[in-house]
Amino acid sequence: MHPQRDFTDIAVIGAGAWGTALAITAARAGRRVRLWAREPDVAAAVEQDGENTPFLPGHTVPADVSVTADMAKAVHGADLMLLVVPSQFLRRVAAEVQVLAPAGVPVVICSKGIERDSGKLMSAIVEEEMPGRRLAVLSGPTFAEEVAAGLPSAVTVASVCAGSGHGKQSLAARIAVAFGSATFRPYISDDVIGVEVGxxxxxxxxxxxxxxxxxxxxxxxxxxxxxxxxxxxxxxxxxxxxxxxxxxxxxxxxxxxxxxxxxxxxxxxxxxxxxxxxxxxxxxxxxxxxxxxxxxxxxxxxxxxxxxxxxxxxxxxxxxxxxxxxxxxxxxxxxxxxxxxxxxxxxxxxxxxxxxxxxxxxxxxxx
The missing domain is CATH 1.10.1040.10 (N-(1-d-carboxylethyl)-l-norvaline Dehydrogenase; domain 2)
Structure with missing residues (x-):
């Protein structure tokens, strides 16, 4: 049995270069996407010009991606959320999202780093601030500009594999299927820690x-x-x-x-x-x-x-x-x-x- 392509509404939290590129990638894979920008002027500029000029100039943001500075609007109705903010801001943003997001919606951590004061990985931070949610991490050799341009790229998506079929029904497998396209190839892992450390x-x-x-x-x-x-x-x-x-x-x-x-x-x-x-x-x-x-x-x-x-x-x-x-x-x-x-x-x-x-x-x- 193959995993269902069941994530249809995706909230991307963070409209920097990588967040914007992932929003474009999700739209390219047929998902409906809401992209949250902390700066209202960035959200307004993308909505008006169809391009994130401050962070990812030269790449069209598809009409299937709606951009907002309203966090509640971004996560409303989402069945998957991507956290794509700098590592030192992840704890604060995760706490904000937890209050507003529908219960049970999984989280994909796309931030790379280790928290300075605590020495904790990003997954540990999200587990503390968003308790009870299933989580995955996404990482790999990707320049945002090349991903946004649709050039062939590959990433690893890791989650704790569960269910039958050697992880085919794991969260990582379902995310891989949701994001996979002709030029964006996710590989599946159950080693969250190894992916994060890299x-x-x-x-x-x-x-x-x-x-x-x-x-x-x-x-x-x-x-x-x-x-x-x-x-x-x-x-x-x-x-x-x-x-x-x-x-x-x-x-x-x-x-x-x-x-x-x-x-x-x-x-x-x-x-x-x-x-x-x-x-x-x-x-x-x-x-x-x-x-x-x-x-x-x-x-x-x-x-x-x-x-x-x-x-x-x-x-x-x-x-x-x-x-x-x-x-x-x-x-x-x-x-x-x-x-x-x-x-x-x-x-x-x-x-x-x-x-x-x-x-x-x-x-x-x-x-």
Whole structure:
């Protein structure tokens, strides 16, 4: 038995670039969509011009998508709700939606991050603020602009699988069927934690790759950062109860490769500007869109410390972004760590033979 294409009225909460792209995708798949924008002027502009100029210019928002700044109107009659807001705002928005939304309507979390003060994943926040609702998470290697343009893209949708048929009737499977189209391909998972960890950590690692690029380093450096960063991601996911296998999929290495390899990524471009010598405040001044890795550099490293995990790349980014450490010094400290075995079972740690001179060599290589 195949899952029914049974979600027909979808509320998308958050009209940034990704929320708008998902609303367009849902409409393209034949769903009726209401898109909520916090800013009334954004809602009015989309309704008038058929385009979200502030956040996703150049892409038509279909007539099947109605846009409103009225949360109650957005969720009224919905049979599925997507939360697509920056991670640091998710708790507040989830609480607002819970009061207004019909009982029993499932939630799809499309925010990527870890809450700073509590160290909680987005799913834990939603469970606290929206108790009793079924939830799923959606993540993957997707630039909003390409999804909105209808270019082939794939994501992972994860929920706790239930019922017969190996999860065919799970919430994730039903969401995949509701959103699937000729160019938007959702894959189904039951590893909510693994998918969430991938989405949170990749933004921090993208900043690291951007910094290295800004310093003038090239493909070898980026490949090393991505590979060792993936190991940090796997360790955190596994410690929290996720599966390492999930992190080698779309929501892990897929999203990591995309975000670390293109200046379309806000996190990578932020790191690039840092590596070129700009300050954090200078880069962020006047930006309408949130750079998630800036917030999550603190929340990811804070959680890793609580769990007793080593995440040296994320720690280096945190030192630069939040503690003002010089980018060259941070990279030198990272490169000068003891030499270790790649299989952790070997349990080898040797003093780095060039540790005392790495900072000078890095300074000489940087433009």
């Amino acid at each position: 989405g949170a950590v990749k933004n921090v690692l993208a900043i690291a790759c951007g910094i290295a690029t800004g310093l003038g380093f090239r493909s070898n450096t980026r490949a090393a950062l991505i590979t060792r960063g993936l190991d940090e991601m796997k360790s955190l996911a596994e410690t929290l109860g996720g599966r390492r296998e999930t992190v080698t999929g779309l929501a892990g290495i897929g999203d990591l490769m995309l975000t670390c390899s293109s200046e379309q990524s806000r996190n990578m471009s932020f790191g690039l500007a840092l590596g070129c010598g700009k300050s954090r405040d200078e880069i962020l001044a006047g930006k309408a869109q949130v750079v998630e890795g800036v917030v999550n550099s603190g929340s990811v490293t804070g959680l890793a410390r609580q769990l007793g995990l080593e995440m040296p790349i994320c720690e280096a980014v945190h030192a630069v972004v939040e503690q003002g450490m010089d980018v060259g010094d941070a990279l030198a400290a990272l490169l000068g760590r003891p030499l270790k075995a790649e299989p952790k079972a070997l349990n080898i740690a040797l003093p780095h033979p060039a540790a005392k001179t790495i900072d000078q060599e890095i300074a000489a290589l940087a433009p």
